[in-house]
Amino acid sequence: MELTAVLALPLIGGMVLALVGHRRPAAEINAAFSLLTLFAAAALTARVIAGGPLTAYRQQFFVDSLNVFLVALTAFVGFTTALFSRPYMRVEHDHGKLTALRLRLYHSMFQLFMFTMLLALLTNNMGILWVAMEAATLTTVLLVSLYRTAASLEAAWKYFILCGVGIAQALFGTILLYFAAEKLLGSEGSALLWTHLDTVKAHLEPTVLSLAFVFLLVGYGTKVGLVPLHNWLPDAHAEGPTPVSAVLSGLLLNVALYAVVRCKVLADGALRSALAGQLMMGFGLLSVVVAAFFLSRQKDVKRMFAYSSIEHMGLITFAFGMGEATASFAGLLHMTVHSLTKSAIFFAVGHAAQKAGTQVMDNIRGLIKINPTVGWGLMLGTLAILGMPPFGVFASEFLILTSAMRQQPWATPILLMALGVAFAAVFGKVQPMVFGDTSARRLPHPPAILPVFVHLALVLMLGLWIPPYLAEWYRQAAKFIG
Amino acid sequence: MTAGAAWLPIDAAVALAACWLVLGAAGLFAPRNLAYVGRLLFPLGALVALLLAATGLAALHASPQVMVLALGLPDLPFHLRVDSLSALFLVLLGGAGAGISIYAAGYFRPGEGTAPGLQCLQYHLFLASMAFVMMADDAYFFMVSWETMALSSFFLVTSDHRIPEIRRAGYLYLLIAHIGAIGILLSFGVLQGGSGDYTFAGMRAQPHAGWWASAAFGLALFGFGAKAGLLPLHVWLPEAHPAAPSPVSAMMSGVMLKASIYGLLRVTFDLLQTQLWWWGVIVLALGLLTALFGVIFSAVQTDMKRLLAYSSIENIGLILVAYGLAVTFRGFGMAALAALALTAMLYHCLNHAAFKSLLFLCTGSVLHATRSRSLGRLGGLIHRMPWVAWLALVGVLASAGLPPGNGFVSEWLLLQGFLFTPGLPHGYVNMLVPVAAAAVAMTAALSGYVMVKFFGIVFLGRPREESLVQAHDAGTLERIGLTWLAALCLLLGLAPVAVIGELDRVTRPLVGHGLGEAARAGGWLLLAPIDAARASYSPLLVLAAIAAVFALAVMAVHRLYHRRVRRADPWDCGFPRQTARMQDTAEGFGQPIRQVFEPFFRMERELPSPFDATPRYRVTVADHLWHWLYLPIARAAEFGTRLVAFLQQGRIAVYLLYSFFTLLALLFFIR
Amino acid sequence: MTPATVSIGAQFINLLAAVLLLLSFAMLSQRRILSLIDLFAMQGAVLFVSTLVVAFTTGQVHLYYSATLTLVLKVLLLPWILHRLIRRLNVKWDVETLINIPTTMLVGIVLVIFAFNLALPISELAGTITRSTLGIALATVMLSFLMMITRRKAVPQVIGFLAMENGLFFAATSATYGMPMVVELGIALDVLVGMIILGVFFFQIREQFDSLDIRHLEQLREE
């Protein structure tokens, strides 16, 4: 059925591409598998909307409104990224940056990466969640180091070590969770099933849970890229191939945050105090402010947008930390628009960097001249990510800020100040890239500009009109996030 | 709601704004086709603007109407409301927009910056968003329209983005607009006062305690002031206005600045129930500073569009002075006087919209004819482009605040307002007022200086460049636009009683009083806002008298004597050889002001040495605030970034240490 | 299962826990890389034995599987891979540390105390025979963390990473009689794959910088 398909398709895709990934049509195969996954995800979504939450395979898998929406998002962005990477990777190959074998590695790892993320989202078992997260790290490590340049190796190394260590903390947290749960649920496998934990969360031992949550937060927080655990993120984004940067920002961070949120629900249930929320708010605020100040120092365009991802993840974490219907709603909305916008930006940036032959912003000029669509894509995407209406990012930021004004008035000026700084920094750097006279060259392959504008159109729509069922869906999810 | 078959003004207004959007989108079908965009779409846009103005007039007479669109956030759909205040500003938008659009239809040339189709989209988006700003009735929709307005105008400003200065101007503009928007958002956050209801209706319902009200007001003043060009947030204005294509400059200066005034009024007199008198005093002071600053700087400009931009700052200052006066009166509970000041303010909004758009459009024509914005390269254009020159003269007289122009009426009302301040129950304010009045008078006089400089150097005298000889007059569509705006100026100048009758409908809901019947009591001819014995003014009579004497004198002189005229070279005290270069340059004309107000400027002079074979004289006049305010802020931010950069130093051991310490700290924290 | 055996088993486990802690201190202070690997292997052996004991005393069947898993993976496979790597990369150098050994040891002591205090209230709640070992597991984790921070070369860092894994594994077995089987398998798989990827990495790093000194990996930073 759908769930199986959602998980199996990317896995099979990974296998297949591991064999034929170096052939000419590999990119198309890749896109095809992603498309099929998207269909499966859509079907699954439809099913859940119709029938409500469901579990499968002896409750090892669990689908509810929260993760199904992330599944759909992941599958969608995965597909558009595959579309984008088709011409992009071809150009890289033609420039001799990548051999055919590397392309094979890329394609199969891309599919496997999708698999691990979907697994992490769909599983009901906190242990498997951990396994999947770790696996996601491993696959992406290979993707980040794809170019085998000094910088990419260094980035991959840091990514591996930092995330590995972080994830290890998460494992300890999971053990503690299990340790707390087994006294209630018995020591057989069911003690790690989230649904069961959720039912008994009120009786879980507070001291253990608080300890566990700290470990889990630090562990998964590392992958979310919360300051000060964020240091791997800019390097990995800047040095990997652009499609990978797009999925990292667009999807992986979301998945990690999803794990944190799941844990927060349990912790809230057990602790009867706002501890978890306060921790998340603290991390979120810190991330927003620090990232905002980082932005203005950047020279590498992908690095800059990586920092902006940190900023937005901080914002979302803050929203979930406030933990109230509107805030969580806003957080989910922001997850959506951020991953759509940010991946769109990375698509545009990828083409721009290829045209200019560099990622250094000072050497990218006048995109509008050489290729208006890419230029406008980058400009509009940037404005959207900076929270300019009428794009959806503003909608979610508006909701976050307004609920902050109601609950944490003290935090609002800080957030707004950070947003202002970010605006000054990013826009000041992007404007000359897009406008002005150019030095870029034309490329043999036409850029895949469709994904960019599809994403931006969706974001624009979300800014002006949120479809009722989508809103309902967010509401359900927000309700049980708390 | 819009239930029922009745076709309310609000429906029409929304529909018309939507029409603008459609027109804009239509521009994308043939972006490079100038005939299609220029001859079809822009005139249609002008038509829509006219209809919108009519709708606004209708709404001015109707009772407030609301509408909810099924868009926006799930819990906060787009609320729209058209009351008399919105209606007035819609009239302003439509009236000025009609002239500007028809002018723009003839203005855009091929191969200038962005494709005309794209500009058409941005331009109409700009218009529509302004219309929505004036109709929005909840914080979210307001912010969306507000920022869309900023964004579209930003793209229009940077439409010739190959020039770095223009890019810089655009960046500065959008940045300050965004920061202002943040202030506005915060102000709304304070206004909803914890109720979580972000509709304006909900905010009206909130009782605002003193300090919170003050906070909301302060934030709103900051936010809207940033957009209006209030000191010290004015720096973007003289950069952005010259950078934009002239119709856009006209639209920004004539209408967009008023949108921020509208927002200020909306927050102060509608959303807030209480107005404290000292708010007014603060705004009064700021407004005076802005006005004086603006006019002094515009007197020393050498670029005609910068000159006009600074004069816009001056007018915004005057508007804010009137506003501050109104708030003060209101704070002391003097409704009638508040109404007087408010009327003066609204009237000046209308006037400025009319004459400043007119003047900016004239500079546009001059720019097209001569390819130069620098006053030093112009002159004598009254012979080459008489249409533009004479229409500009109307705007110049209005802008200089001379009777029977329209600028004079609002200044007259404002000064009347000042004359009533002795009634105020507060000693200091009483003492402050004469000084304020004096400053206002001085500003008005200085604007006369500025306008003489502008008109005299651009249109009179002899051409300073050979190339000016083949300057051509404006095209038909441009003439229509200019004439329309000039007609508006005359109308506003000559029919004050009627206009005030309309403004009465606006002031009543806001301050609970109006000048309507008092003005009507004086008869349609005579404007007497309080009573005829106290003060009265009749522009029509003045004009009639002047015209009559003029005609009589002409006839008499020609009848009694002769009408012989001999053409000769100018005498000029018998100087033998005169060149056009001997006329006053813009620098020269500004020199007395530079000398009198030296401390205001940050000047760099290059004086030629007496033995210099080819003497050169250079002076640049800059703004102190850059060095006193903006650079320090920039440096502070830079410092912050340097601090955080220390976090990311590349050593993995250090990174591990961070996470280790984080872990330990958290464990400690929860123990 | 008589209480006697249980108590004996408990004591035995505590003993092993002590040994584990000792070993991690030894690793912290170890200068030579080959012996570092041996120490790691020993740690694995201790883990294996303790798992066996727990399995025997509590009769949890799946613990036998995990015990064998430990044996194969952590005592035989990983050390073998590491040895091979060392030989292939023929790196024979001693381990350099960022801070000198004694300081490291002192910090380590502090950490141990902290860990014990942290674990104390929790082990009160533990229903298992091996309650007191949780603190030790935590201490092991933190010590390996410290080791990763202080080591300057790539290989020792990885060994620290694996040692951390060991600590976690020990916590799992001793505090909760082991995680569910699926999870354990998953974890093992991850560790294995990670190890292999790292192996590949080493070679790439080598051919890039012709050394495994991670000081070469400090180029990406904010200037």
Added chain:
Amino acid sequence: MSATTVILQLLQVVVGLALAPLLAGWVNQCRTWLQNKSAPPLWQPYRQLSKLFHKEVVLAHDASPLFRAVPYILVACMALACAIIPTLSTDLPFAPAADAIALVGIFALARVFIALAGMDIGTAFGSLGSRREMLIGFLAEPALLMVFFTASLISRSTSLATIVETLAHREFAIYPSLAFAGVAFTMVSLAENARVPVDNPATHLELTMIHEAMILEYSGRHLALVEWSAALKLYAYSCLGLALFFPWGIPEGVGLANFAVAVPALLGKLAIGGFLLALIETLSAKMRIFRAPEFLGTAFLLAVLGMLVHFLLEKGI
């Protein structure tokens, strides 16, 4: 308004037009006396005007229509001013059309136009003169306005007729503020009428002249009109000063009796005023152009002080 008032209104304008050159002549005569010169006859200005009217107009090649229109506009403005300043009566049907503020506006209008005319030919002196004229203007105008404000604060009105009535016909009260205002007004009117110490109507010395510099290019009937309007301006200012500070003798009612009183009173006051003006001009020396802002700044300051004094001392009155 009755027919008589209308007649009176027109009469006032006509008297103004007629008397203005005479006043100018009278001032010149006094000045020459005071300088021990032999004076020109009193009606010299009339002769000059008619001579100019008969001369043909010599117009620079690139003079625009504006240049030719300006003289008439000037005359129109000044006539309007004469019409609303109460000289022979305070009951003027036309007065409501423009109050004190509007009067200032009308003067400003005239100034702007003459300045524009000065720049129209595009000679060095013309623009120089216009610049200086505007410089004088932007300081003199607010000062004049403040003078009016002081008066109108006292009389709680800005309509000149009302002001004069209150000052003339209310029970006698001493207004210290008016003293300040008076001094300020004198200084302003000196500047506005291009008199020593600000300007010197008698010279064509390039570096010092202001008014003359602007009208250098005028000739023939145009020049005549400009001169006439200058005389009218002087007349208007004098009447204004007299009406504000020595309002006695301006009747409220209409009728020939009043008229019979009013005209001699006016003539007498003008004679004295003119003599005083000449005296000032003789005693003071022409100052450098950049002293002028200081001079007028002082006037401005005095006017504002006058208002403050009013707030301080005369709130009760």
